[in-house]
Amino acid sequence: MARCACHTGYQLSEDKNTCNGIELEIVNSCEKNNGGCSHHSEHTIGALCCSCNHGYQLDSDEKTCIDLDECENGETCYAQLCISYLGGYKCSCQEGFQMRMSVWMSV
Template sequence: MKEDVNECTIDNGGCQDRCCNTVGSYYCKCQADQKLEEDGKGCEDVDECAVVNGGCQQRCINTLGTFHWECDTGWRLHADECTCIKMDPCTGGNGCVHICQSENGTARCACHAGYRLSEDKNICEGIELGIVNSCEKNNGGCSHHHEHAIGTPRCSCNHGHQLDSDEKMCIDLDECENGEACCDQLCISYLGGYECRCQESFQISSDGCGCDDVDECLDVSIVCDQLH
């Protein structure tokens, strides 16, 4: 019986990695994650990403002897090391100083009341600080109306009223006293306005201000002894 020759004893049978002897022959074998080259001796890396993208949801990165998954920009890898999850653009270093708002997957900066965005759309600059907030609370302290003004709200009043000395409270405007009334004879002031009246034997004219003499002779109810 002819004795088997172990080809692996001579230069490892020409194998790059492992040489496996068999009766009358031999074969080469590679370590895990590698495969034999076409010559049956050399070893080359197995590209796990070549088959169904390595099972990755987005990007499969092949490396020598192994591979790993990566996600596209705006996504992060889940704890299962396989699934990619959409990231909130307002988490992490979004660059916003005050408020970050997500719009279609993109971070947009915004500012608190009394501030505006700078030209770079990241920094918030103060504008007339305190105006907005002072008017938001308790009507800015005004009893009737308020409007924005630099430093403090500007109060205003309804018709027939005027600002008191504190420039906030509205008090009744006495048109009869300050000369604004148009009455020829009597002036009656009331809250928010006034009314003209006439003395006896006169009646208020169509303009609501003047007084016209009443011609009692036209009143048939009045009986005269002689002529009227």
């Protein structure tokens, strides 16, 4: 006995021989509670994409934004003092140095 199957978006009718179109409800996963994202959410086909404000990065759950520690690698302030704060950072000079035109110079 042959079995019939239908393409996506169709379902087998009661006679088990013909396919009828079904109405698909498009659900915007961002409408409720920002899709579970802590900063920004974007609904895409079949998925939800979260993104963060500048100075933050997505945590391993791909929904929660955590502070990005720009000072962690030691390269942000060219080996001078780096002060990280929520959403950003600032550079400061070590004793004996001053900042001029974004270049550290010995004084």
